[in-house]
Amino acid sequence: MTFLLALAAATLPVPAGEQPVDPYVVDNANAGAVPVRGDALWQAFHGQAGVGRIVDSLVLLNTSDPRISDIFKGQDLVRLRRTLKEQFCYILGGGCDYTGRSMKDAHKDMGLQTADLAALIENLQKAMRDEGVPFGAQNRLLAKLAPMKRDAIER
Amino acid sequence: MWSHRLVAGLLIPLSMAAPARAGEWRGGGKLLLATGVTTIEGAAGGGLATWALIAGNETRNGIGGSAHVTQVQLDDFGLTTFGAAIGAFDRIEVSYARQRFDTRAAGATLGLGRGFAFSQDIYGAKLRLVGDAVYDQDRILPQIAVGVQHKRGNRDGLVRALGAKSASGTDFYLAATKVLLDRSLVVDATVRMTKANQTGLLGFGGDRHGGYRAQFEGSAGMLVSRRLLLGAEYRTRPDNLGFAKEDDAFDLFAAWAVTRNVAVTAAYADLGSIATVSGQRGLYLSLQTSF
Ligand code: HEM
Numbered sequence: 001m002t003f004l005l006a007l008a009a010a011t012l013p014v015p016a017g018e019q020p021v022d023p024y025v026v027d028n029a030n031a032g033a034v035p036v037r038g039d040a041l042w043q044a045f046h047g048q049a050g051v052g053r054i055v056d057s058l059v060l061l062n063t064s065d066p067r068i069s070d071i072f073k074g075q076d077l078v079r080l081r082r083t084l085k086e087q088f089c090y091i092l093g094g095g096c097d098y099t100g101r102s103m104k105d106a107h108k109d110m111g112l113q114t115a116d117l118a119a120l121i122e123n124l125q126k127a128m129r130d131e132g133v134p135f136g137a138q139n140r141l142l143a144k145l146a147p148m149k150r151d152a153i154e155r
Numbered sequence: 156m157w158s159h160r161l162v163a164g165l166l167i168p169l170s171m172a173a174p175a176r177a178g179e180w181r182g183g184g185k186l187l188l189a190t191g192v193t194t195i196e197g198a199a200g201g202g203l204a205t206w207a208l209i210a211g212n213e214t215r216n217g218i219g220g221s222a223h224v225t226q227v228q229l230d231d232f233g234l235t236t237f238g239a240a241i242g243a244f245d246r247i248e249v250s251y252a253r254q255r256f257d258t259r260a261a262g263a264t265l266g267l268g269r270g271f272a273f274s275q276d277i278y279g280a281k282l283r284l285v286g287d288a289v290y291d292q293d294r295i296l297p298q299i300a301v302g303v304q305h306k307r308g309n310r311d312g313l314v315r316a317l318g319a320k321s322a323s324g325t326d327f328y329l330a331a332t333k334v335l336l337d338r339s340l341v342v343d344a345t346v347r348m349t350k351a352n353q354t355g356l357l358g359f360g361g362d363r364h365g366g367y368r369a370q371f372e373g374s375a376g377m378l379v380s381r382r383l384l385l386g387a388e389y390r391t392r393p394d395n396l397g398f399a400k401e402d403d404a405f406d407l408f409a410a411w412a413v414t415r416n417v418a419v420t421a422a423y424a425d426l427g428s429i430a431t432v433s434g435q436r437g438l439y440l441s442l443q444t445s446f
Binding site: 033113114115118119121122125135136139140142143144146147149150155 | 181183184185186214215216217245287289290291292293294336337338339378379380381
């Protein structure tokens with residue numbers, strides 16, 4: 001079964017504008033969190049359009065944030081934006097599938113520290129504020145992302 | 156020319172020996188308010204309740220710290236506290252605070268003299284045992300820490316005459332703190348083994364009870380923005396002294412992270428009866444800087 005999935009993953013087409021990545025097994029479990037129930041939170045984020053704006057703005061904030069911008073240099077930001085939108089949509093109950101890698105695999109050997117994550121969270125908070133997501137709804141997404149620290153942060 | 160090469164020759168092996176910024180120490184890195192504010196006893200916490208959070212803005216990769224000054228203006232008394240704390244690796248906290256309790260006009264009524272003051276030095280240490288109050292959002296386990304506060308008062312003869320066994324003593328506590336992010340709540344529950352009368356300002360132990368007793372202190376707050384926490388606290392006290400009743404204390408507070416490095420806490424505090432003078436309520440104001 002795993003072999004078949006791996007085979008399927010290996011033959012996944014590379015979406016336009018993205019670079020190929022090493023084969024991996026596509027699975028919603030890679031998103032690293034169980035989706036919320038209902039679609040109230042998805043509405044609070046203004047659905048697909050809102051999450052699209054938040055992720056675009058988050059990636060822009062990260063790549064221009066002197067604390068963490070170096071980490072994003074030379075990375076496939078087209079893929080990052082697509083998979084982040086999928087991940088947030090999946091977690092927020094927007095009904096998407098997440099097709100990216102697991103948080104452990106995606107951040108392997110980056111040597112990320114807790115302070116890098118705090119910087120990213122602050123940028124995400126700004127992006128959500130700018131989108132007009134209510135503070136309580138922002139915290140519900142952050143509550144889902146926070147435990148991923150154990151997989152993304154190495155030191 | 157050669158000096159460039161020399162520098163490059165020195166730097167390249169160093170940077171290659173250290174992949175991906177390994178071993179890099181940094182300051183900062185805690186989210187706003189995740190450092191708590193400072194209690195009247197100098198530890199990271201709320202105002203009355205000591206929390207399991209470690210002082211300073213550092214993460215496990217660095218060292219941080221804080222300094223504070225607090226003024227509590229009660230109906231008949233004033234309490235001023237100032238001090239500083241160091242947090243190392245988000246694991247260990249050491250703190251110092253000096254409390255000064257001014258009896259103001261009541262000092263004359265109590266026969267001590269107008270403006271008579273009790274002071275004490277508080278040396279604290281706290282160790283985070285398990286849990287991460289902020290990031291462990293998929294676990295029920297709170298952040299748990301143990302700590303000690305060694306307190307040395309300056310009125311040995313007087314507090315003994317009032318019935319206390321000593322002007323100095325040591326409190327031991329176990330604190331559990333959790334941020335419930337999906338509800339924007341912050342909760343803490345702490346058990347303190349103590350003999351202290353009025354946090355130690357009126358000495359330790361008394362004619363009614365001499366030994367250690369477990370007391371509870373706790374806070375519950377709501378994050379209304381990433382900068383503002385509104386909440387309430389409760390603290391039980393031992394009531395060891397025969398001459399003066401000691402009541403439980405509570406407060407309603409607003410802690411505001413003005414910037415990454417400055418927090419202001421304002422509270423309405425009710426400390427009950429102090430040294431026979433009942434109904435001591437008033438305004439609590441605290442300024443903290445952290446890095
Ligand atoms: C818990 C919080 C985080 C989440 C939910 C998250 C999510 C993601 C996702 C979905 C991907 C794409 C996976 C894929 O390509 O298949 C990714 C990749 C990446 N993340 Fe994160 N991330 C987090 C923390 C961080 C932090 C703190 C940093 C650095 C400051 C960071 C930097 C990167 C970079 C540079 C990539 C691109 C990796 C590559 O293309 O090889 N991430 N992240």
